[in-house]
Amino acid sequence: MLLLLLLTSAFVLLPCTGAARIIGGREVKPHSRPYMAYLEIQNDRVSFSCGGFLIRPDAVLSAAHCVDMEGKVRITVILGAHNIRGRERSQQRIHVRHWVIHPKYSRDGFKNDIVLLKLKPKARINKYVQLISIPSRKEHVRAGAKCKVAGWGWTSVTQDTTNVMREVELKVQNGTICHQLFKKYQRQSMICVGDDFSKKATYYGDSGGPLVCKQKAHGIVSHARESNLFPEVFTRISYFEPWIREQLRNFALQELPDFPSFD
Structure with missing residues (x-):
């Protein structure tokens, strides 16, 4: 698992924190990803x-x-x-x-x-x-799509860890939401994912993992706000x-x- 205490010096330089934890997810069937x-x-x-x-x-x-x-x-x-x-x-x-x-x-x-x-x-x-396949430049995942993210990151804000792979289902949001919350949000190269209602997210330890929609990797776990995990930003692979x-x-x-x- 990613060690938060060791990364403090890196994160204080940034307005947001790298995303990374599977919250509200479940353990996947072994070797199914x-x-x-x-x-x-x-x-x-x-x-x-x-x-x-x-x-x-x-x-x-x-x-x-x-x-x-x-x-x-x-x-x-x-x-x-x-x-x-x-x-x-x-x-x-x-x-x-x-x-x-x-x-x-x-x-x-x-x-x-x-x-x-x-x-x-x-x-x-x-x-x-x-x-796993990646999308072409012209393929875009649309708002409302339900996608999945897997990883070995923390499972709660109290730093609970897991040794086994877990997965969470997240909904793609309209980019307007993230544009309002993230000053540097770029619609063409980023994807807005997750909402406060589902109480599901990624956090420490899952950065770099794929956002999988219809069996293709459409996004990469990138960053979220330290104060509020919903929604979060993924790198848009098609771009x-x-x-x-x-x-x-x-x-x-x-x-x-x-x-x-x-x-």
Whole structure:
């Protein structure tokens, strides 16, 4: 789980907090979300976790704010997990040496909060580890749609934790609501999700996980207000689809003989 006390110094610099906890959700059937990734992240001062999801055997999508840290950052991706603290044979642990943060990512309002992690070696695709599709640039999830978010984050505001994957169903909201609540909200690149009536949300530990609508990853858990968790903001994947495809092509080129390595 993401350690709140260790992240205090990072969050005081921001008007909002990274989103991350499954509140009001339920435990999923083990290994029923085989695209989910658990990210162990650390530098010389802090250690915490985020979510992510596998979109190609060599690529995991997550939130840029998860890896936006000073000093040398070390990332380990765990695939095929249900109980993240258990020694499950299904798990694959891959140390990430190269990742690409969107060039226009900003801590100010969590703009362009997206990062692509290159896996080397590639993930072994099996019944425990599989890919999830992303939408094209023209595909948009509409207000009123019911989507799901899974993760291993906190389960209550009192810092209750879970070792097993949990999931919550959230409703997509009209962007006007988030535009009124978040000064830096951008309709084209963000999705407004969740409402006060359902009392369901994500929070510490789930950042970077996917908003899954009709079996596609349409959003990435990004940020919420510290004072009120509803609604929250997700990165809109369709807006970044051309950038994602470009980075995936670069990943493939790096595998060719005599191509310069950026690891």
